[in-house]
Amino acid sequence: EVQLVESGGGLVQPGGSLRLSCAASGFTFSSYSMNWVRQAPGKGLEWVSYISSSSRTKHYADSVKGRFTISRDYAKNALYLEMNSLRVEDTALYYCARDVFGSYNLDCWGQGTLVTVSS
Amino acid sequence: QSALTQPASVSGSPGQSITISCTGTSSDVGDYNYVSWYQQHPGKAPKLMIYDVSNRPSGVSNRFSGSKSGNTASLTISGLQAEDEADYYCSSYTSSSTRVFGGGTRLTVV
Numbered sequence: 001e002v003q004l005v006e007s008g009g010g011l012v013q014p015g016g017s018l019r020l021s022c023a024a025s026g027f028t029f030s031s032y033s034m035n036w037v038r039q040a041p042g043k044g045l046e047w048v049s050y051i052s053s054s055s056r057t058k059h060y061a062d063s064v065k066g067r068f069t070i071s072r073d074y075a076k077n078a079l080y081l082e083m084n085s086l087r088v089e090d091t092a093l094y095y096c097a098r099d100v101f102g103s104y105n106l107d108c109w110g111q112g113t114l115v116t117v118s119s
Numbered sequence: 120q121s122a123l124t125q126p127a128s129v130s131g132s133p134g135q136s137i138t139i140s141c142t143g144t145s146s147d148v149g150d151y152n153y154v155s156w157y158q159q160h161p162g163k164a165p166k167l168m169i170y171d172v173s174n175r176p177s178g179v180s181n182r183f184s185g186s187k188s189g190n191t192a193s194l195t196i197s198g199l200q201a202e203d204e205a206d207y208y209c210s211s212y213t214s215s216s217t218r219v220f221g222g223g224t225r226l227t228v229v
Contacts, residue, residue, distance in 0.1 A: 035218070037165075044122070045157070045165065045208050047218035059216050062120065095164060104212040105155035105170035112164060 002026040002108045004096045009113030016086050020113055022079040022096030029077040033099040035106060036070065036081045038092035038115075048094070049081065064090075086117045123148065123209055123221035130227040136197040139224045141209030142190060147219055149190035153212035156185055156194045159223075160205045168207075169194060196226075204228045 008020040020036070036048040049070040050059040058070050069082040079096055093114050097106040124142040131137040141148065141156075148154055154172045157165035167176050169185035172192065182197045192211070196203055209221040 044223040045159075045210075045220040047210070047220060050216075050218070057216075061217060100167075100170050100176075103171055104151075104153040104218065105167060105210070106157070106165075107167045107170065107176060109164040109166070 002098070004098065004108060004110035006094065006096050006110045006113035009094065009115045011116045011118065012086055013119050014086060014088055014117055016117070017082070017084045018086065018115060020081040020083065020094055020096075020115070022110060024077045024079065024096075024098070027098070029072075030074050032101060034070075034072065034079045035097045035099065036079075037095045037097050037106065037109075038090075039095070039112075040089075040092040043092075046092070050099075051079070083115070086115075088117050091115060091117045120147075120213055120215060120217060120219050123211060123219055125207075125209060125221035125224045127222070128225045128227065130229050131196075131199045132229055133199050133201065135199050136195060137199060137226065138196075139194045139207055139209075139226070141192040141194070141211075141221050143192075143211055143219070144190055146214040147211040148187065148192050150214060151212045152187070154185070154187055154192045155210045156183075156192075157208045157210065158203075158205045159208065165208065199228050201228050 051070045067085045093112040096110040098108040100107045156169040159165045173185045
């Protein structure tokens, strides 16, 4: 069974940093591109970042470019999101999501980890 | 990148059909077939319902169908059931190699 489990969320002050993790299982992690998507409380979905299966290609939403960094560890079957210079508007539930093989659609999602940026 | 445009809400009665529209631009919906639809029940993670405009993942009911014309994609749900009541989001790949979501549509089955 394909499973994605996020962790690392919590309460952080504006300007602070946080590192999110996503543990993947049930599929060949190295064959799939991965993404982070967030959802502010009571709001819609916002795509955050993408990393290719090889890690050679990374893309970011304009709202996080220069502050967030996506990476992956093939030995640990893990996806990461390093978040720096956090802002109040980064408060959201962060989902890890897998792309459909060979496509740009999100076919598997974790349950999310909550990031709260507040003083 | 501006969000795709969806109606805020739609409603229908059990057994009826409804269609949710998703309007983008020639830089996203109009130029790529990487359009997908997601269903989200309260407190749950989104679930992929349609990908690549009109393909259904294994396990998704054939009551769900997708299409695209120009810069507008559509999700049609036929034979509405109470369990279809949820939020629905469209998404597209963009010319900037990013993704963009719609603002979401709340479906009410009355």
